[in-house]
Amino acid sequence: MEEIAVTSSSHTYKIVIGENIRFQLKSFLPKTYSSILIISDESVAPLYINDIRSNFTEEQVFQTVLPSGEQTKSMDTFYNVHTDAINAGLDRNSLIIALGGGVVGDLAGFVAATFMRGIDYIQIPTTILAHDSSVGGKVAINHKLGKNLIGSFYPPRAVIYDVETLQTLSAREIRSGYAELVKEALIADQEFFNLLLKTDIQQVTAEELQSHLSLGIKIKANIVQEDEMESGVRMYLNLGHTLGHALEAELGYGTLTHGEAVAIGLLFTLHVSENMFSKQIASHSLIQWLKENNYPFKLQQLDEHALLLKMKSDKKTVNSKIKMVLLEDIGSPVVKELTDQQILDFLHSFNRKLVTE
């Protein structure tokens, strides 16, 4: 078992990583609560919700089980979970527990942030990707015009990461989560990156997985501690996400998982960086690794102009440049502005490069 402390502007919380720790929740809670609402989804609840309930007396605990998938991060679900919380009689001394992946974590965290102007919540992440989403306090739901547009910065009181729950993840969700670990390694840790490139992600042992998660979380935790509200270095965590988000939006959410889209985005980042800084960084070895681990990464069918538009969609004016996180080297991220034409040219050469792989 391992503990990592994160200090936010309002309080310090612990991230605990270990096996079977979902049965020892009480020892990680900062205080006792008047009642508890567990929020989970239809895939995770049948597997683990009773384990979580077993930590508390029955009268104290309520649960809300939501459909699995990104569409659950909607305004309607948000309102309905508030209704459930009111009907369960939650008050300002109640606790919300987010049991699931990033979807459940983002939604439940935003409910906690806004129920009676904010109550405590903890994250019990059950996907690899959620090592990222459960740390740092970003919570949100989607607007029909864009992802994560309605939300808050609202850190949890604890993150209890029971790696045993990750055993039931599909191969695809393992891939999705590992892409964010690769991202963190690229931002901050050459050695970690080398270690990941030696990993067959479908064959990792529990110890290896725990150690990868811990390395990734430490990188993320350091960055969010330094810049909680994303006015500076936290932007580095968007490495690979400019194209990643555009791909998700352009293909329709669910076609690629978030991590699969980010993996392609990371490759693109390396492609642009290597060209801009006239040096090899890690394109070639990353492509090989993505292939070995069955990541989808061809995008010849995609229209470059359409992607460009999506990459700019969170920008105000049509003529604004795109800010991208690039790498001067592994561990040395920088933010650069690129013109539309540069982006189009890079998308074009990137596409050609992937086709020949």
Next chain:
Amino acid sequence: MEEIAVTSSSHTYKIVIGENIRFQLKSFLPKTYSSILIISDESVAPLYINDIRSNFTEEQVFQTVLPSGEQTKSMDTFYNVHTDAINAGLDRNSLIIALGGGVVGDLAGFVAATFMRGIDYIQIPTTILAHDSSVGGKVAINHKLGKNLIGSFYPPRAVIYDVETLQTLSAREIRSGYAELVKEALIADQEFFNLLLKTDIQQVTAEELQSHLSLGIKIKANIVQEDEMESGVRMYLNLGHTLGHALEAELGYGTLTHGEAVAIGLLFTLHVSENMFSKQIASHSLIQWLKENNYPFKLQQLDEHALLLKMKSDKKTVNSKIKMVLLEDIGSPVVKELTDQQILDFLHSFNRKLVTE
């Protein structure tokens, strides 16, 4: 012109009170913004929105005008204003301006708290009541099961209170706002209370009004600075609100204004306090003043058991006691727990007392 500084956990902001200051907005803003969305309602916008717009260049400013009234603090309106903000191209460096009473302030503040995880906003209160709602950072919308259940603590960057805008208020809204001033006086300032009791609220001069607002705001500002998240003394600001909220809910929102309901609640608080502490405080003089100023305060038609239920509706278990803010004297609030039977008895004797007035 007068300035009061309020320190919150995230930043310090100024409350500026004066005449015609709505034309000098730029001098009160902490920085320049990429764009501005003014949120107002259908009664206030025709009167003042162009004055506000005149502070900025046209390309920079967008506006959303909502129906007047409590029903605007809904989830649907909240979502639609987010849509407007996205369509206007607001980004993280944009500003929201709440131009209106407490309804617009609460809604616009909550939109600002949640748009792209929080952007700056300022309050331009245009009701007397909003001297209370615009200070302290409580923002919220209503759930169909209760008022203000979905919200945040999210302080504004400035409160610009142009008392000239109060000249267009109806007699009823003046009454509503003065009730909260009486509340603040009762909580903290005997002299201010005496001053108010000498005031005919439909005849106040601009100077008197400004001075009353400033005294009230200072009391509120002191309390919220000491206890931003309402874990202690901020509860005192609920003086008169236990019965006040119950009356609003029982009669249907809009039958009484918030302040009219609070005025009756304040009288009830004095009635209970005088009985519990066996002394005269100010019941008699407050009744006289409310009469002179045409406050509605008979409630003989109301069922005491129904009121009791509403007074308990934000509590978890049916058997829990009711916590009420009482006065040991003017300026000496205390929180006391009362049993159901005590409340019923006090409601009964209160009703009889009002009938004989």
